[in-house]
Amino acid sequence: MFQLPNEPLAARAGSAVVLLSFLALPASVQAQACGCTDIADIKKRMKEADVAIKSYAEEMQKIAEQMQRQRTVLLADREKRAKMQSRIQHALDQNAGGLPTAPTAGDNPGGTDNLCNTTINLAPSATACMRESLSRHEAFHRQECLRTRSMAKIGESIATGKDRFERDGTTLVAYATEEIGGYTAEKAFLQGELSRLQQAPECRPKPIETRDYTGQARDRAPSSNRQNPVDSLRRKFGF
Numbered sequence: 001m002f003q004l005p006n007e008p009l010a011a012r013a014g015s016a017v018v019l020l021s022f023l024a025l026p027a028s029v030q031a032q033a034c035g036c037t038d039i040a041d042i043k044k045r046m047k048e049a050d051v052a053i054k055s056y057a058e059e060m061q062k063i064a065e066q067m068q069r070q071r072t073v074l075l076a077d078r079e080k081r082a083k084m085q086s087r088i089q090h091a092l093d094q095n096a097g098g099l100p101t102a103p104t105a106g107d108n109p110g111g112t113d114n115l116c117n118t119t120i121n122l123a124p125s126a127t128a129c130m131r132e133s134l135s136r137h138e139a140f141h142r143q144e145c146l147r148t149r150s151m152a153k154i155g156e157s158i159a160t161g162k163d164r165f166e167r168d169g170t171t172l173v174a175y176a177t178e179e180i181g182g183y184t185a186e187k188a189f190l191q192g193e194l195s196r197l198q199q200a201p202e203c204r205p206k207p208i209e210t211r212d213y214t215g216q217a218r219d220r221a222p223s224s225n226r227q228n229p230v231d232s233l234r235r236k237f238g239f
């Protein structure tokens, strides 16, 4: 949350400095995507990321075994990717889910095109927090995509209709590794937000308000309700 500087400082320095200090703030302070109400979603998405990472790691193990058996390299063509993605989605459906991060029109919720531009196709109901998490995932893909981008390669993609994985002869193992990187980037963001929100005073559960009918009486006659050790002695000895 953005807070104005202390009153005397603002008065002395004027609005220019206030504006400058606002611009100097890191992006995470200027606009925080996640709030107290997102804590449940954050935990769910972290679980989804864990399931996805574990599933991709298992896929990589199977691919490695298959490559050794068949003495061949498995490339990340569309068909193999689609099959792997459906197995990952199945694992997510079984072990996680329930978040509006699910793909909208049978498509990936996020995607990176041949120019390495990313898109987020989440349902309109998706929260800013979940959108930010997915954008961290896609930013990782973008960073990986930019490593191989060149005018020649873009031209090749346009001419052949191949996406970057097919065009670059990316192996299925490398493709899975990149997905793990995307989910790991999400987890880093989500863990940071969770820690921040769990420490934020505004996110602590409010104490349950109970009506204390005894309070008023006690305030009026404080001594009457209080256990005073002298009182019992007085009663006992009659003074």
Ligand SMILES: [Zn+2]
Residues within 6 Å of the ligand: 137, 141, 179, 182
């Ligand atoms: Zn991804």
